[in-house]
Amino acid sequence: MIEFREINNKIIFSYSSEYPGPAWVYRELDDSGQVTIIKAFSFTRNELISSQEKDNEDAPIEFEVASRIGEYYCFPKNVLSLDHDLYIHEGVSLERKLFIAERNISIFPKIDRMVSRSIYVGGDNENAIPESVFRDLLKKFPNTYELNRYASARISSILSSYLDEKEDYEEQYQQYLNKKISKKGANLKINFSELELLKYSILLEKLKSMLDDEISYSEAQWQEELLQIILLLYPKYIYVFKEAPVRDVYNNANRNIDYLLIDSSGSADIIEIKKPFDKCIITERTYRDNHIPLRELSGTVMQIEKYIFYLNKWGRKGEEKLTKYYKDDMADDFQIRITNPSGIIIMGRNKGMTAVQKQDFEVIKRKYKNVIDIITYDDLIQRLEFTIAQWAETHNKAMHPTATVAAAPSASGDGWR
Template sequence: LNNFPNTYELNRYASARISSILSSYLDTKEDYEEQYQKYLDRKISKKGADLKLKFSDVELLKYTSLLEKLKSMLNSEVSYSEDQWQEELLQIILLLYPKYIYVFKEAPIRDTYNNTNRSIDYLLIDSSGNTDIIEIKKPFEKCIVTERTYRDNYIPLRELSGTVMQVEKYIFYLNKWGKKGEESLARHYKNDIADGFKIRVTNPGGIIIMGRNKRMSIAQQQDFEVIKRQYKNVIDIITYDDLIQRLEFTIAQWRRLST
């Protein structure tokens, strides 16, 4: 009953509506719309169910399982082939980044400059149809930055710089392909995507997952962070230790909500 509109609220609402109409033609001395909104802000409003609390146990189970799977993979990485490693890790990535609803392996792409066809290892597509690229490498420890400095700087190793260059080229090809590329990808994957779903090439970004950084010195980690930020606007470079940390922080947050 306390939530029912009373006479005062109805008068405030009527004044706000009239003021809204008149303000298009006249200057009013008082802002009745603002007064009405302030009244509503003070009034007790309807409160829905706490969805975070409702799903906290499920989310906690999900992220805990992902962390266990990732650590298990890292403890036995030699037993995985490159292809199988990528397939297994993609399961973790798609659950950790739920905005992506499609992932296509060996996605065809047109190199319009060299007039040839190429393929992207994995093409990610989000729920809005926007495309991104992901490159997954097995977690070799010494593939990120040099062990020795060059002019007092740790510089990216060939494995990292080569992967960055590869992703940048794929992004370049996608952007140049433009509208024709969208139509070509839609035709190619018409049996795999929902009816009416449109694939869009709008400044695609890249994700690179590779290497470990837990054994880096502080100076190496600082220079690696500089390297990551250099490409941050286009490419997100993530190590396997970064993934573990993200999962651990996420689990800690869901545990706090569930208690």
């Protein structure tokens, strides 16, 4: 066993052992001039302060392991096989587990290899690791059980393709990791809740004011205003290009897409924005007991489908042409990609629809869901209201962490794309 004690501003390291007795330490010092104890402390006769007594060979062997400098005890780097000296505050209790983890893993060499200056533990030094943090770090060192589980999982991953195993060792290891307490950072959702609540509230107010006065907007003005809202609702898009060119290879003609959206990976999508005219979505009368799309909706769907068709056929050549065409408007080396583009249609109102009309309209939307997302202005309002309710709940929890907050309603549908 090992013990630490202070004598005259020095820390004395005391080593004792029942079997084999500590006498082996003296023999090692005589033979090689150096001895390593518990795989962490390396001593020479320069640090030795005890002497071998023939009549008491089992007496503890003592070394000077550190000396006081101000409020810290300095452990010389050579004693712990470090590149930098170690400083431990006088208020930190010195014990074996401070230096040695399970399976005799020496702790400070692991840390020393990751830093470029002396290590301070505890105290007020500006570079010191707080004692509580360091103690928590010690708990994170893998124990024997975890190491055995890890070894079994690694072996299992190799042999599972060739041998039948008694148990799923990889799954057992993952279950163990899931139960462990891992590092927990700041709750970013709570930190940004007030800003997000303000942002979506402003967007909702803006959208409602536009809808109340839509007659005063031209089609082009309406599209420009709404795009500002859309880009905040769809943050994955970082560029939007108006009248984007696309090649119709079948008719050997050039076409123009009203608005081309580019996401952060360079993938291109299409958006069509129509002013919210009444009754432009589905018929009031039924055809064979079904409300069917009006020409405005079916025509817009057809238009987007053709643009998607043109883009896909343009392929790699189109990527190169579009990237070159918008080079000055994008970040350096940014590439536009044509990878199964999708479309967004924003048009019409559904607040005046009957329940049957709304049901048939949902069928129509789902028919195109794999390629086109059809959104009415009332859908936008509803999504914004649900989003605001969710952020309000988060913000209330942040302001009143002990209070019980009623759950906000969850938005229907697939949420933001």
